[in-house]
Amino acid sequence: MGKNVLVIEDEPNIIEAISFILSRDGWSVATHSNGHDAVGVVQKAMPDLVILDVMLPGKTGYDILRELRSEDATHGLPVLMLTAKGQVKDREMAERAGASRFMTKPFSNAEVLDAVRELVAG
């Protein structure tokens, strides 16, 4: 265990909630809260999993994901996308951008935990 998870999210309360859930399960959690330099942060940290919000200040989650997928280093990085917009087209956009998993807010803690475990293991 002890794998690294990077949470990119702009809502402090949500960051806190996710950090709490994952840390309690034994994950080491890093956080980042804006979109501009998110790609660089990911490349530098090279976590085992990225939890990515869609609506970020500076750059949308979709754009960040597409950039990550175009880089060799992060091409296969598992990315869990979170969005507060629960429409079908949002899910489609996430899949096209290359999301490994897509979850709609509000989520249940257990769901997030399960997804993280699955993505890192698989």
Next chain:
Amino acid sequence: MNAKHTIPFLERQSYRRRRLIDTIRTLPVIGAVLWGVPLLWRQSDAADVVMTSDAIIYIFSVWLLLVVGGGWLARNLKRSDAEETERER
């Protein structure tokens, strides 16, 4: 329905006026006919010839009749015109 009581009065006015104009139109016809009468008179070689003095009296009588008649009609027409404009106000 109320208007029915006033219409005859107005109608009567313009009816009078139209008949007045008819009379004015007729006057020259009357004049022409009366002044045409000398055409029927016998010429000088006939037995009962018309004397010039009689002819003068006849022709000038017609003239006077037309002048007086025309003057009377013109006066009435003016009065009727005045009433017309009065009513239009």
Next chain:
Amino acid sequence: MGTLNILVGVCLIYVAFLFLVAFAAERAALEGKGAWLRSPIIYTLSLSIYCTAWTFYGAVGYAARSGLEYLTIYIGPSLVMIGWWWLLRKLVRIGRSQRITSIADLISSRYGKSNLLAVGVTVLAVIGTTPYIALQLQSVTVSFDVFSSAYGAELTDSAQGSNALLVAAGLALFTIIFGTRNLDVNERHHGVVMAVAVEAIVKLLALTAVGIFVVWGLAGGVGDTLARIDASEIGQWQMRGDRWGTLIFLSGAAFLCLPRMFQVMVVENEDEDHLRTASWAFPAYLMVMSLFVVPIAVVGLDLLPAGSNPDFFVLTVPLATGNDALAMLSFLGGFSSATSMVIVAALALSTMVSNHIVMPIWLSTQSGGASVSGDVRHVVLLSRRISIAAVVFLGYLYFRLSGGGTALASIGLVSFAGVAQFLPVLVGGIFWRGATRTGAFVGLSVGFVIWAYTLLLPSFGAGSLVSQTMLENGPLGLGWLRPQAFFGISGMDPLVHAIFWSILLNTMSFFIASLVGFPSPLERLQGAQFVNVFEHSSTPQSWGGSLAQTEDLMVMAQRIIGAREAQNLFEREAKRQGMSGLLPEPSPDFLQRLERELAGSVGAATAHAMIGQIVGGASVSVEDLMAVADETAQMMEYSSKLEAKSEEQARTARQLRQANEKLTLISEQKDSFLSQVSHELRTPMTSIRAFSEILRDSDRLTETEKTKYSSIIHDEALRLTRLLDDLLDLSVLESGRVNLNMQSGSLKGILDHAVASALTGAGADKMQVVRDNQQEDLMLNTDLDRLSQVFINLIGNAQKYCDSTTPKLRIDVGRANAALVVDFIDNGSGIPKTEQAVIFEKFSRTGVQKVKGAGLGLAICREIMTRLEGSVEYLPGQGGAAFRVTLPEQVAMAAQ
């Protein structure tokens, strides 16, 4: 010889008096004091120029030769006047409404403004009138001669000639002075009319005086006079019926067609109502004028030696009985008759000659054509003056050349028959819309040729212009063409023969040629205008000021190029000329532009004619142009119908597409809004759910953690509530269903409250607020709660977003553009330009989010300010973020 000198003196005094009268009348008219000049009596008296020297002297001669036949010359006009409602009324109305200047103008104007026709009529009128003017000159010289011979002073021929020349020059001078003093559009000459009226009284008095003298002074009363008449050689009714009827017709026709009669009856008419009076007063005048003719003739025949010229009995009877004063009065009467006729005839003819012959020629020699404007008036006056002199001189020339031998009456009748040829064209023109220019031209030509052939040429006597053989055997031996026996019908009176054939063939050819031909649009237009003159003009119209012309142009232009286009054009022009309103001055510049615009629709020629006719004050009225415009519009409509249809379909499709696009846009906006609302709701819910699950599932939480997580849940729940409140608020504001609670309060109080509310709970980083109490000392009357909400929001935003280390907010109150403005300026880094445009949109938030907000605040502020009839805007260039709240002036005013 002494009496002769007195006569010359009296004559000169009389002439001077006439000049004075004319001058005074002109003066009075100019000063606007001429009400009495425009009385129906003056009008009636002016008509008396019908009675010329031919009447004054000639009637007695006529009676002495032919008995009562002379009466026909006065019965005809009497009937025409009595029947004024039929013809004269219409003629006068047309003359006034169409601004007719002469009979030639009337005929040419009716038949499509044909100048050829006008020239024809003018030439014929001159031919018909010249002998008549000669006749007047002759009568003056002969009467002078008679007078002087009675005193034993025989005048030589050359003296007679110079007398005539003197008279002619004097008359020309008078006519030039009073006939061309100014160029009146109405062609009214008060001086001339007044002088003519005075002369009318003089001749009536003179003839009546002689008559009374003869009846009661010489014949011994009415009864004796009648007896003497019956005993004389004209004592029995001797009348050829054909002559009686024909002459009544002829004199009636001439009364209508004589250029000088047309001048006084139609052109100089001041008021249509005058006709009503003249309808009976003028027949009365004629009746009195002819009353004493037979007595004078009979007494003259008795009294004077056989062989005396009966044409001058009026003069010779008083002379023979030693009544010099009466003779002098009689001479003045004859003089008046002659002069008034010459003056008016010269005036009428000169108008025709100048307008239809001289001016067109002059204009065609000018390179600029009709566009020359400056000195045209001067040229017109000059041309009038020359024409007057020419017409009078022509009369003098005729008098000198003809030798003055013929009996006066026969010239008069020949002249009458000549102008009577206008009658069919005139009457047909005003009663029959089908009459055409070709018809008029053919009819007039035929009539005049026959008149000249059967009456004018033979009148010079057999062997002078028409040979005796031709009279007897016809031209080239064609018997049926004998000048006085057409088609072999001999035995007719030559005069009756000429009138019968000329008028009959004139009318027939006019009629037939009209039926066969096809009139031009302008002809049809004018035809309708003349025939239906009473429908077209309820009151005689006159062009008002120049702006009225512009209005007419506008009405016409609207018909042709469409209302909107025309209004735009006119408004543009008015603005260009620096005038307010819709109507520009009709400047040449504007007219040219308008003409070009119109030309696009109706063609250049028509446009030119139309504008010319309105601006030139010519005789085509606005209604005519309307008719043409309508016609054109109909044709254009017809031809462009299909085009219009497809255009309309395209338009409908375009509209549908636009509606569709709009619907799509609204739908997209709705989706986007819902999506945003969803996002804004889900975000706090995520926190709430996550932490409530943590609290539920974890047993090993510290008290601090529990408290912290519970308060997060609490805050997020509050955030949700606020969001829902904002959404509801916005929806109410946007739908316009908001009820404003209008109150009065001081601006200072509101700001105090707003600052306090917005900064509640702010801790150490509490922002400094700078205010000016004096500026804020204002009373407002508006929805204070809503305004306060806006202020709180703006102050709150400053508090939230100002990134200065020592945050400071300045609240400025002032006035700009008659409105009250409240500026909120902080010392932060402000809002980037790219975002300034969107900050008022729903759910837009700027920059890095320090604070939670749904992004509806400014959207709500904007809605509130719209409801309060003010606005809230971002104020760029103030250093920090700056917002300006604008309130309408009356909000502040109402409270003061």
